[in-house]
Amino acid sequence: MRVLISGASIAGPVLAYWLSKYRFEVTVVERAPSPRKTGGHAVDLFRPAMQVVGKMGLREVVRSKVTGTDTLVMRRGNAKPVTVDLRKVYTAASDDHVEIMRDHLAEILYDATSREAEYVFADSITSISADGEVTFEHGPPRRFDVIVGADGLHSNVRSLTFGPEASFTTWLGTYVSVVSVPNYLGLNGAMEGIGQAGRIAAIYSAAHMDDARALFLFRTPEPLDYHYRDVVRQKQLLRQRFAGMGWEVPRLLAAAEETETFYFDSITQLRLDTWSRGRVTLVGDAGYCPGPVVGGSTSLAVVGAYILAGELARYAPDYHAAFAAYEREIGDYVRRSRGFAAGAANMLVPASEFHLWAIVRAAQLIDALPAWAGRALAKFNAKTIRLHDAIELEDYTTRQATS
Ligand SMILES: Cc1cc2nc3c(=O)[nH]c(=O)nc-3n(C[C@H](O)[C@H](O)[C@H](O)COP(=O)(O)OP(=O)(O)OC[C@H]3O[C@@H](n4cnc5c(N)ncnc54)[C@H](O)[C@@H]3O)c2cc1C
Structure with missing residues (x-):
């Protein structure tokens, strides 16, 4: 079977890896001009995603690229800065956690798949017909059995198949901006x-x-009122929102004016009831982003891609049955992630000074506990802090290719 994947970041290459292993013919089309290598932001891989990475033989190389950001120093008003050992917080959340820059992970996944799958950069799908004919902005039309949108929160495949994004998104009340700046504080x-x-x-x-x-x-x-491509307006909004804030903020805002890599977006949750239509399905943020920054969506993307590939191999060539099984398998994880993310969005940017104090204090308390006690406390509630580790993966890898 011939499968076209749109998007070569995380979900796309993981899916390409497994489908190639199951002997599908895989093409990945990516809008960016070349493979991702540096930049992006830090993302999390929790236990089930690390299990998938392990099955791909990539555990060591992924571990060799961890961010190593183990300490958080937080200031609040005139109070003494609070230092939190993030390793204890992560240990409470997961038995097997790695933080890695998104583009380092994307590069590792691309390198692990670029020989088996065909990658086409600097192109984008413009139409998908019911019989699988796909047209592109630049390349000639081609025919595929299955088309998968792995093209992120603002997915092009989703818009082409399900309609405008606004019908499926819920804003969680917050905005995020990430800016590349010189490491002038010498942070390590x-x-x-x-x-x-x-x-x-x-x-x-x-x-x-x-x-x-x-x-x-x-x-x-x-x-807020802005166009997603209007960076000048986005920088203006950022300046307005952070006006008058002390510490290094004026310098960071000045750096944001100069930088070439500027990211600004609402923290938005996708709520589709189904991710498949005809021969098209969605994986990762394209289908079920619980909210960037707040929901462990990278782990969800890795696990979703692994399950989708496994179900396609199980049911090939019946992609309808495969999509139904994929949605059944991933559905509960998606719904739990949505619930978790909505709560986390409130915690991440506290609305009041008291709330902020309470959160810093809670992190300090976890920090003060021995690691085993933090883990034991967290285990009482697998639906929240240990959400990811509560997921049990089926072992699809013993299955032989049927495509
Ligand atoms: C600021 C920020 C902070 C985050 N922090 C965290 C975190 O702390 N922990 C965590 O787990 N997750 C975090 N995330 C989320 C994480 O980045 C995503 O969940 C993860 O990258 C999802 O992978 P994906 O492959 O589904 O989508 P993406 O990584 O979004 O990749 C989509 C790919 O599709 C490509 N693409 C887009 N449009 C097209 C098109 N028309 N044609 C072809 N290709 C296209 C893009 O160029 C990109 O390569 C954060 C996200 C953001 C934005």
Whole structure:
């Protein structure tokens, strides 16, 4: 069977890996001009995603690229800065967690798949017909049995298949901006930040990275009015929201004016009831992003891709049956992630000074516990903090290719 995947970041290459293993003919089309290598933001792989990475033989190479950002130093008003050992927080959340820069992970996944799958860069799908004929912005039309959107929160395949994005998105009340800045504080293994009611600014660097990332998170009572391509307006909004904030914020805002890599978006959750229509399906953020920054969506993307490939191999050539099985398998994880993300969005950018104090205090308390006690406490509630580790994966890898 011939499968076309749109998007070569995380979900796309994981899917390409497994489908190639099951002997499907795989093509990946990516809008960016070349494979991702540096930049992006830090993402999390929790236990089930690390199990998939392990089955792909990539555990060691992924571990060799961890960010190493183990400490958070947080300022609040005139109070003494609070230091939190993030390793204890992660240990409470998962028995097997890795934080890695998104583009480092994408590069590892691309390298692991580029020989078996065909990659086409600098192109994008323009139409998909019911019989599988696909047209592109640049390349000639081609025919595929299955088409998969792995093209992120603002998925092109989803728009072409299900209609405008606004019908499926729920804004979680917050905005995020990530900006590449020089590592002028010489950060090594630490994130430093400042919080006030409704806004947080921070800077972190990571191992294997020459520069740093400034991170801005803020709440607004109503959605902001801007076009997603209007970077000048986005920078203006950022300046307005962080005006008058002390510490390093004026310098970070000045750096945001200069930078070439500027990201600004609402924290938005996707809520589709089904991810498949005809011969098209969606995987990762394209289908079920619970909200960037707040829901562990990278783990969901890795696990979703692994399950989709496994079900396609199980049912090939009946992709209808495969899509139905995929949706059944991943559905519960998606719904739990949505619930978790909605709560996390509130925690991430506290609305009041008291809420901010309570969250910093809770992190300090976890920090003060021995690791085993933090884990034991967290295990009482697998639906929240140990959401990811509660997922049990089927072992599809013993299955032989049927395509
Ligand atoms: C600021 C920020 C912070 C985040 N922090 C975290 C975190 O702390 N922990 C965590 O787990 N996750 C985090 N995430 C989420 C994480 O980045 C995503 O969940 C993950 O990257 C999803 O992978 P994906 O492959 O589904 O989509 P994406 O990584 O979004 O990749 C989509 C790919 O599709 C390509 N594409 C887009 N349009 C087209 C098109 N028309 N044609 C072809 N290709 C196209 C894109 O160029 C991209 O390569 C964060 C996200 C953001 C934005």
